[in-house]
Amino acid sequence: MADRSQYEELARQISAIGAVKRGLARVLPAQCPSGSAAALALVGRYGEMRMSRLAELLAVDMSVTSRHVAHVVDRGWxxxxxxxxDRRSRILRITPAGEELLDDMARRTTDMFARTLKDWTDEDVGLLNTLLARLRDCVTEKEVHGYDHTNRCAGRPRQDT
Amino acid sequence: MADRSQYEELARQISAIGAVKRGLARVLPAQCPSGSAAALALVGRYGEMRMSRLAELLAVDMSVTSRHVAHVVDRGWxxxxxxxxDRRSRILRITPAGEELLDDMARRTTDMFARTLKDWTDEDVGLLNTLLARLRDCVTEKEVHGYDHTNRCAGRPRQDT
DNA sequence: TATTGTTATACTCTATAACTATA
DNA sequence: TATAGTTATAGAGTATAACAATA
Structure with missing residues (x-):
């Protein structure tokens, strides 16, 4: 268990991360806002899935997912x-045009990071990725299932110190 | 320099961090939305400052800062x-009522993290804080001072294509 | 002229609730 | 009845641009 001041600092860091998010959004093509880009990236990377699964991966309500998906479907991606x-459900699959766009967007975002995080090592980035995944998992698990999931936080096997 | 796939993963992690942000927002009192809470927290913790300094710390445009500040000023915080x-500038200072609210909000957010991040060590949280601060610093520095502005068409927030 | 800050406007993202269709 | 998904609506956060006051 960490010190309370660390938690306060974490709250500030989380609330300020929007700046990075917007930096990322700026390099995307205008036709594909970040919400749609996230949906496309997940369907492209994890393969075909249903709306409910995508909503879970995006960590947003299905109504929101529905809007993002409608946007990318309208554009043929x-x-x-x-x-x-199950005829209530719908299967989502990326199209060739979608793959092409996704490759383009991946190139733009990685170029951006390669430029701005030039002095980060592979381990630095990997560690941040791990910690962020673990953070999200812990916070969202708690929200959904209630209170005692102390041993369920994912991201890496815990090493007892 | 890290591998491109690490950068792609980072982009996904950043875009998914909104879930954590919303988890944080949910524990705040209804009268103080997260933007206002962030402004209050910075003025409360860093001490009195001008609008421009607060905008920098919040990492948002000053017009946005102005709105958040107006909200907390209206409520006496x-x-x-x-x-x-410099009579163009204004000095921001937290009030006793603001301190009280800030303490309450800090208690709520640290309680939330203490509950959800129960098995994180102080070092884990500290490391994540450090990496997030560094990430934000690198990305925002580049935006302002970096050499490659080819993708930053003036007057337009995004690229076309 | 340049800078500090405010306001008007528009856009994106989000959740809730009401609804349709199917299980 | 319950579930998968859509749509309407409302609220928060943000940036740009036009503006006012001061340096």
Whole structure:
């Protein structure tokens, strides 16, 4: 358990991370705002999935997911077909045009980071990724399932100090 | 310099951190939305400052800062007095009521983290804080001072294409 | 002329609630 | 009845631009 002042600092860091997020959004093409880009990236990377799964990965409400998906479907980057196993559901799949756009966006964002994080090592970036994944997992698990999940935080096997 | 796939992963982590941010926002009192809370916290912890300094610490445009500050000033949590040294500027200072609210909010957010990050060590949290501060610093420095502005078309927030 | 700060406007992201269709 | 997904609506956060006052 960390000191309270560390938690206060973490709250400030989280609330200030928006600046980085906006830096990332600025390098995206105008036709694909960051919410749509996130949806496209997840469908592109994890493969075909249903709306509910995507909403879970995006960590937003399904109504929000629905809007983002509608945007990318309208532009032909994702294909939304009925699920034969459950006709209430729809299967999302990236299209060739979507793959092309996704590659382009990945190139832009990695270029941005390669430029701005020039002096970070691979380990630095990897560590930050791990900690962020673990943070999100802990906070969202707690929100959903209530109170005692002390041993469920993912991201890496804990080493007892 | 890190591997490109690490950068792609970082982009996804950053875009998903909103879930944590919203978890934080949910524990705040309804009268004080997260933008105002951030402004109050910075003035409360760093002491009196001018609008421009607060905008820098918040990492948002001064117009946005102005709105958040107006909100907290209206509610008597921050006092906004003219700067005798430069009458264009205004000095922000937290009020006793603001201190009280800030203490309450700090208690709520640290309680939330103490509950959800129960198995994180002080070093874990400290390391994440350090990496986040460094990340923000690198990204925002580049935006302002960096050499490559080819993607920063003036007057337009995004690239086309 | 340049800088500090405010206001008007517009856009993105988000959740809640009401709704449709299917299980 | 319950669940998957859509749409309407409302609220928060943000940036740009036009503006006022002062340096």
């Amino acid at each position: 994702i294909e939304r077909s009925p699920d034969p196993d | 921050i006092e906004r007095s003219p700067d005798p040294d």
